[in-house]
Amino acid sequence: MFVFIYLTFSTGFNHFVEQEEQKHVGAVKQQLIELYRQSNSWQPIEKSALLWRSIVEQDAEPEMPEDLSAKGRNESEQDRQPKEKQEPPSPAFLWINLPPGSLKTGQRISLYDVNKQVIVGRAHLNDNPQVESILLNNHVVGWIGFAPSRLVESSPAKAFLTAQFHNYFMITLGVILVAFIVAIVLSRHLMKPIRQIVTGTNALKKGNFTNRIPILTQDELGTLSMNVNELAQTLEENQQMRAKWVSDTSHELRTPLTVLRSHLLAVQDGVFVPDEKRIALLIKQVDNLNHIVDDLTQLAYSDAVILTYNLESLDILEAFKSSLDDFSMRFEQQGLLVHSQVLETSEQCIIKGDKDRLQQLFVNLLENSCKYTNHGGQLNIEIKKTASHIELALQDSAPSVSPEDQEKLFERFYRVEKSRNRALGGSGLGLALCKQIVDAHNGEIFLQDSPLGGLAVQIRFPVLEK
The missing domain is CATH 3.30.565.10 (Histidine kinase-like ATPase, C-terminal domain)
Known part of the structure; x- marks a missing residue:
């Protein structure tokens, strides 16, 4: 987010600054053409540094020489007024209201005569990254050089971007810190039911079917906890049924076995005579025992889907x-x-x-x-x-x-x-x-x-x- 926002902002801001600088250079170029038309030379600028400053710094009206000011005042005002109205606003960053001269564009503009000799600014024309000719009636009357702020180390635009980078970086660190704290709190909130589920399943694995997991949330973890509780209840019921099954089965089998053993011991001790009636009683107990075993066998086969059906x-x-x-x-x-x-x-x-x-x-x-x-x-x-x-x-x-x-x-x-x-x-x-x-x-x-x-x-x- 930090990289994306900063790159987007810096690209848009540089584009905005470039548009503003081009507008500034264009306005300076128009004033220089007007000045050269009136004086037919660059001598007014060579003689007056204030005149040059008033032209490149657009926070004040240009100071023309007296013999030229009256001559061209009406014409320049008429020409300049429509041009100011025709300048379209910047399509981006309309919310930024830069004070005049805040970019210090005028300090990076140089003027040269038709022979490329310096009048104001850098000594050589080639020292300027951007060079434009000054045309009057389709004839070159001079040259203007300009160094964009993106190529200057100490420009206000770069200082502004640096300050914004630091601001965004501090905001990013703050967001990361807040996200880290929220992540810790959220992870503890999420891990608590998960730990309880793990504890509950471990209890089931050890055979503790009476353990239940407290349901803390209404989301998928809550549903899982409820399902584990239902599983534990089912296992507990099955355990109780299994214990009851073993107890009942042993009791059912013990009854005829006890009768058989008691009668056989009585016969062995001579208490009972092994007559037909006594033997019939013993056979009846054997039949009861056999009946129980048959029922258990058929139910076991049925549970295991072994009991066959010839449909x-x-x-x-x-x-x-x-x-x-x-x-x-x-x-x-x-x-x-x-x-x-x-x-x-x-x-x-x-x-x-x-x-x-x-x-x-x-x-x-x-x-x-x-x-x-x-x-x-x-x-x-x-x-x-x-x-x-x-x-x-x-x-x-x-x-x-x-x-x-x-x-x-x-x-x-x-x-x-x-x-x-x-x-x-x-x-x-x-x-x-x-x-x-x-x-x-x-x-x-x-x-x-x-x-x-x-x-x-x-x-x-x-x-x-x-």
Whole structure:
């Protein structure tokens, strides 16, 4: 900025000074021509230094000899007045009002006769950087020499530029100092949230997921801090879920193992007789353990996208009927009344799905209805079909589930029954596995209160266009 502004200013100012000097030299030249016309020689200037000074210094009227002043006064005034009015103002630096003679241009003007002999000024004509001839009626009557201020070391113009250079330089130093101070303050302001972000990410790297970054700004750094806080919260929740997962898994596996070990030790000590009833009890515990392991394996495969799905076109209502028929005996044992007439009157509904996985889904849902519906209750099947979707609803009777519990039923190991009695509570993995299967078929599953007083499970699948 300093270099650009100073170069622009100095170039413009030198151009302005050059224009002013050329105007000055031109005005002096006109007066010399007028003087030579009246006297036909340069003797008036040779005899009077004051006359020369009055001509080159334009802050005073030129002092003409008495015999020439009256003769040419009217003519010179008439000639000079229009010329003064015709002088155009400088196109640049109009705001500068230089006092007359401030550039000392007259001190650098020299006059020579027609033979190039010095009258006033430098001894030799060639000593002047600029030389112009003085013409009268197309005849050379003399020479005028001039040294521009840009070529003179001690000119007022150069002194002015030097002073301006120092002023601009001091202003530049002041601006640099202010900019440096502002940069320090601004850098500290900007670095503070960055340091906090670095500290927060280091805490996350060390496993401290409870650490949060204070949001100090509303800009991109503030957004980044908020995102890091959200990441920390997600990691904290995942850590808690992982700990809960390990705890619940170990508890689920420990229950049948404890029963097995206690009965086997009792048999070994002779407390129990290894009869058919005792062996059936042990096999049941092994089956429970195997069921838990199967559920965990399928969920792990589903999370790792390893669980395979052989998708094909099938009638989802036919698959549901098959699963419902398999549970007919269970419903009779539980005394549950099933309203499934809508399946007999509904047309087939073709979707893209895996028959085995869908039957696994239906078995889990029907198993939950058998297990959690009070004896003597009922189960209502509803079907809603549109051009793009098929919706299947299972509505059972009391007991119901609170809205808070409904939101958590798809979490693994979560059960409304807190006793963890597998005869009633199950493993808590069934609905989590159901959601995985529905998601794999691009469907939706959600829970709500049943009009029968229990829980309603609604499943929606996209249907194939005919």
